[in-house]
Amino acid sequence: xxxxxxxxxxxxxxVLDVVGVDDAIIVSGGTSxxxxxxxxxxxxxxxxxxxxxxxxxxxxQAADGSxxxxxxxxLAEVAASPELWRDAPMVAQxxxxxxxxxIRNVATVGGALVHADPRQDLPPALLAAGAIxxxxxxxxxxxxxxxxxxxxxxxxxxxxxxxxxxxxxxxxRRDAVEAYRRFTPQSVDDYPTVSVAARLxxxxxxxxxxxxxxxxxxxxxxxxxxxxxxxxxxxARAAASPTSxxxxxxxxxxxxxxxxxxxxxxxxxxxxx
Amino acid sequence: xxxxxxxxxxxxxxxxxxTAFLVDVxxxxxxxxxxxxxxxxxxxxxxxxxxxRPVSSCLYLAPxxxxxxxxxxxxxxxxxxxxxxxxxAEEGMQCGICTPGQVAAVCALTLEKPAAAEPEIREYLNGNxxxxxxxQTIVAAAKAALDA
Numbered sequence: 001x002x003x004x005x006x007x008x009x010x011x012x013x014x015v016l017d018v019v020g021v022d023d024a025i026i027v028s029g030g031t032s033x034x035x036x037x038x039x040x041x042x043x044x045x046x047x048x049x050x051x052x053x054x055x056x057x058x059x060x061q062a063a064d065g066s067x068x069x070x071x072x073x074x075l076a077e078v079a080a081s082p083e084l085w086r087d088a089p090m091v092a093q094x095x096x097x098x099x100x101x102x103i104r105n106v107a108t109v110g111g112a113l114v115h116a117d118p119r120q121d122l123p124p125a126l127l128a129a130g131a132i133x134x135x136x137x138x139x140x141x142x143x144x145x146x147x148x149x150x151x152x153x154x155x156x157x158x159x160x161x162x163x164x165x166x167x168x169x170x171x172x173r174r175d176a177v178e179a180y181r182r183f184t185p186q187s188v189d190d191y192p193t194v195s196v197a198a199r200l201x202x203x204x205x206x207x208x209x210x211x212x213x214x215x216x217x218x219x220x221x222x223x224x225x226x227x228x229x230x231x232x233x234x235x236a237r238a239a240a241s242p243t244s245x246x247x248x249x250x251x252x253x254x255x256x257x258x259x260x261x262x263x264x265x266x267x268x269x270x271x272x273x
Numbered sequence: 274x275x276x277x278x279x280x281x282x283x284x285x286x287x288x289x290x291x292t293a294f295l296v297d298v299x300x301x302x303x304x305x306x307x308x309x310x311x312x313x314x315x316x317x318x319x320x321x322x323x324x325x326r327p328v329s330s331c332l333y334l335a336p337x338x339x340x341x342x343x344x345x346x347x348x349x350x351x352x353x354x355x356x357x358x359x360x361x362a363e364e365g366m367q368c369g370i371c372t373p374g375q376v377a378a379v380c381a382l383t384l385e386k387p388a389a390a391e392p393e394i395r396e397y398l399n400g401n402x403x404x405x406x407x408x409q410t411i412v413a414a415a416k417a418a419l420d421a
Binding site: 003004005035037047049051076099101103105106189 | 292314
């Protein structure tokens with residue numbers, strides 16, 4: 001393999017100038033990319049590192065009250081955000097349990113989305129929260145809801161070559177209650193066998209009882225299930241189409257999707273009374 | 274590529290390939306305290322501090338440290354002598370392969386969570402694997418370092 005070119009632009013428009021040409025691969029935190037390089041799964045001609053683009057970092061509130069999280073915000077920064085713990089606690093929770101502190105200090109929100117490994121923690125939480133991804137390309141900016149076509153398949157997303165994820169907007173929970181839980185039978189820093197993120201509208205809101213449930217680890221992409229409490233467990237089971245691997249058989253994962261959905265809901269409903 | 278960064282408090286300039294990893298670049302300077310274990314960010318043996326945050330140097334592309342402040346166990350031992358003293362006093366090691374990473378992680382802990390109680394200490398160190406000690410003496414060393 002010949003050495004790729006390594007470029008580190010400081011402005012977003014400079015990033016856009018270079019990502020569309022050659023076989024360029026974007027590097028954010030690089031924690032997953034590093035493993036793919038080592039395994040020779042990718043042999044890029046150019047690496048475009050986003051770490052010096054200040055406008056891609058940080059968490060701030062948009063005019064509509066949603067939280068705009070820059071693509072290069074680290075998982076540690078998300079996990080340390082009091083605003084996200086208040087307004088989207090399952091997102092902060094999910095970021096706080098990824099791997100170990102060393103990974104969380106480097107891995108980023110945009111990286112987690114674009115890598116699109118269905119075992120990751122953050123995507124189901126963002127999916128259940130109704131987050132919207134901002135993508136910039138040569139034609140300008142477009143906004144793609146995670147619920148509507150962002151995840152295309154195993155490690156495939158709506159982000160095209162030449163485009164960059166700039167941010168994700170997370171709507172606040174307002175009256176809803178929510179939680180993210182992961183089942184890691186092997187070790188706590190492993191990928192979850194099954195993970196469940198749930199945002200449940202409360203009785204006193206106009207959308208009482210509506211449940212947005214997102215499952216990780218049980219399909220080629222995170223799966224969203226929009227249902228209610230009574231039907232949640234059966235819907236989770238029906239939505240699971242896992243493959244058997246070292247973290248469990250397909251049958252076991254399907255059963256665990258149901259069990260962990262029930263556990264998360266029990267926890268949320270207990271908090272209600 | 275030419276990289277310029279602070280290494281253990283001193284400015285250093287060196288050449289590294291665009292896909293070189295930090296652990297290899299550090300070891301090539303003669304600082305062989307940092308060990309590579311799993312090579313995939315799981316075991317913690319290669320823990321170093323970049324801008325005072327612990328990272329896995331086996332997954333960290335070397336060009337990304339250009340302009341950064343990098344500390345390995347060699348420099349950390351001088352910067353945080355109380356951490357080394359605590360590991361020695363509590364016998365927080367056996368075979369020693371994980372020790373540079375454990376020491377680096379505890380140094381980061383003293384910066385990030387100086388008042389950490391035991392559950393927080395264990396949480397912070399859960400990605401630094403040790404196959405010898407059973408962790409009791411490592412946690413004791415971390416506690417002693419924070420109390421020092």
